[in-house]
Amino acid sequence: MNLADSVFIGLAVVTVLGALGAVAFRALFYNALSLVLCLFGVAGLFIYLHAEFLAVMEVIIYIGAISVAIIFAIMLSRPMDKSDEPRSPSASLRGAVCAALVFAGLWRLLSGARWAQGSGQLPDMRDIGKALLTTDVLPFEAVSLVLLVAIIGALVLSSPRERS
Amino acid sequence: MTPIPPVFEELIRIVLYGTLAILFVSVNALFLVWMERRVAARLQLRRGPIHVGPQGLLQTVADAVKLLTKELVRPYASDRFLYALAPVLAFAPLLGAFIILPLGPGAIIRDLNIGFLLLFSLANISFIGIFIAGWSSNNKYALLGSMRAVAQNISYEIPLMLSTMGVVLTTGTLRMTEIVAAQDRIWFILLQPVAFLIFFCASLAEANRAPFDIPEAESELVAGFHTEYSGMRFALFFLGEYTAIFVSSAIAATLFLGGWQGPLLxxxxxxxxxxxxxxxxxxxxxxxxxxxxxxQLMAFAWKVLIPFALLNLLGTAVWVSMRNLLA
Incomplete structure (x- = not known):
């Protein structure tokens, strides 16, 4: 086993442990923090694959925005001394079924995938930016539309109700 | 003599640069605390610390030694693990900023092609440290302080990033060395004055500095998220705050004031x-x-800084494409 392999295994262990912690801990705050650890491991894997831009975006968006929003919601909704409620078995079962379905779908997709051989030249940020605004402009704009709808939805939900 | 394997060479480099960064950060924080107290004294017509050492320079060293000897008090109802983890998480990522700080032509630890984006991603880990500090202390002031801190940091991160994009559009690169090299004739503070002002305001808020220091507003929240911390754990937060000021000023100097460029020195x-x-x-x-x-703080970010940052970005984009058309 050379150094690259041990780095990869280390990152994979961090990612898997984080993912396990995200569902296994009883305290919600620990779940959220394990999710952060898991995402951090994924960012490490991106760096391992020389995709620094993706790694940085992973940290800024998934840790800096999404996980922080989750933690924020937990902090707003439950104080620290009220975190050890028993878990309902039916909810766990439903969660397990959903996770298994997603896993099966991904497994099918990945096992049937034919991976394109890279040219050896790693795309840098300039190439990513160009691709997003030329060849891949449709998915890019679709994503921005989804985000716009989400923003408007959040505004509608959080604006004070009119008394009529 | 057998050559050192590259792995160990890399490890030695990491240890060496890490030690240098920590050393610099500590000395810098001691100096900045002294400077802050002297500046405050001058503005308030006082004299500030003048007795320990020449011009009171050793006062902060004495304070640091006192902090080192203090007992680490932990609130009984706090979360043992997270309470100890938080100061480390809040402080350590700031050290990463020294990786991308260019000291001169070629004098940079790693000239990453993602450049200062690394810094923004590291700052996010710091926020999580602040979050954990507030939550694990199990203290209402700490919790409120950390919630304010994170809400503020999320909001001000957007204008901060948008303002730097003006510079990126002008130079067409994120590499710190290339951005500095592009300023050999004219500093970007002259080409991008609005971006500089926005960057400066937003980085003040990101470092939780007055007038944006509501996360630790003494009159309402005791000391905000580090209310329950004592001794060296408190000192780590303090160190982090002053390092953040230094780092954001250094990045501002690099992006807008020409970095290492200047005559003679x-x-x-x-x-x-x-x-x-x-x-x-x-x-x-x-x-x-x-x-x-x-x-007011939130309104300032969302209603003033972000619209102006977007306008600046649009204006820069138009200017750059005109320049490309004419060239």
Whole structure:
């Protein structure tokens, strides 16, 4: 086993442990923090694959925005001394079924995938930016539309109700 | 003699640079605390610390030694693991900023092609540290302080990033060395004055500095998220705050004030001069302006900084494409 392999295994262990912690801990705050650890491991894997831009975006968006929003919601909704409620078995079962379905779908997709051989030249940020605004402009704009709808939805939900 | 394997060479480099960064950060924080107290004293017609050492320079060293000897008090109802983890998480990522700080032509630890984006991603880990500190202390002031801190940091991160994009559009690169090299004739503060102002305001808020220091507003929240911390754990937060001021000033100096460039003196000296000039302005602002209210703070980010940053970005894009058309 050379150094690259041990780095990869280390990152994979961090990612898997984080993912396990995200569902296994009883305290919600620990779940959220394990999710952060898991995402951090994924960012490490991106760096391992020389995709620094993706790694940085992973940290800024998934840790800096999404996980922080989750933690924020937990902090707003439950104080620290009220975190050890028993878990309902039916909810766990439903969660397990959903996770298994997603896993099966991904497994099918990945096992049937034919991976394109890279040219050896790693795309840098300039190439990513160009691709997003030329060849891949449709998915890019679709994503921005989804985000716009989400923003408007959040505004509608959080604006004070009119008394009529 | 057998050559050192590259792995160990890399490890030695990491240890060496890490030690140098920690050393610099500690000395810098001691100096900045002294500077802050002297600047505050001057603005308030006092004299500040003058007795320990020449001009009171050793006062902060004495304070640091006192902090080192203090007992680490942990609130009984706090979360043992997270309470100890938080100061480390809040402080350590700031050390990563020294990886991308260019001290001179070629004098940079790693000239990453993602450049200062690395810094923004590291800052996010710091916020999580602040979050954990507030939550694990199990104290209402700490919790409120950390919630304010994170809400503020999320909001001000957007104008911060948008303002730097003006510079990126002008130079077409994120590499710190290339951005500095592009300023050999004219500093970007002249080409991008709006971006510089926005960057400066937003980085003040990101470092939780007055007038944006509502997360630790003494009059409402005791000391905010680090209310329950004592001894060296408190000192780590303190160190983090002053390092954040230094780092954001150094990045501002690199992006907008020409970095290492300047006549006669060597590059690192110029960078430090520009950085400490900005730090002085930061302190001047703290002791001049009153603290904003929480809602004013949010409104300032979303209704003033972000629209202006977007306009600046649009204007820069138009200017750059005109320049490309004419060239």
């Amino acid at each position: 060597p590059g690192p000296v110029w960078l430090l001069l520009k950085t400490y000039l900005l730090v002085l302005i930061v302190m001047w602002i703290r002791w001049t302006f009153p603290r904003l209210r929480s809602d």
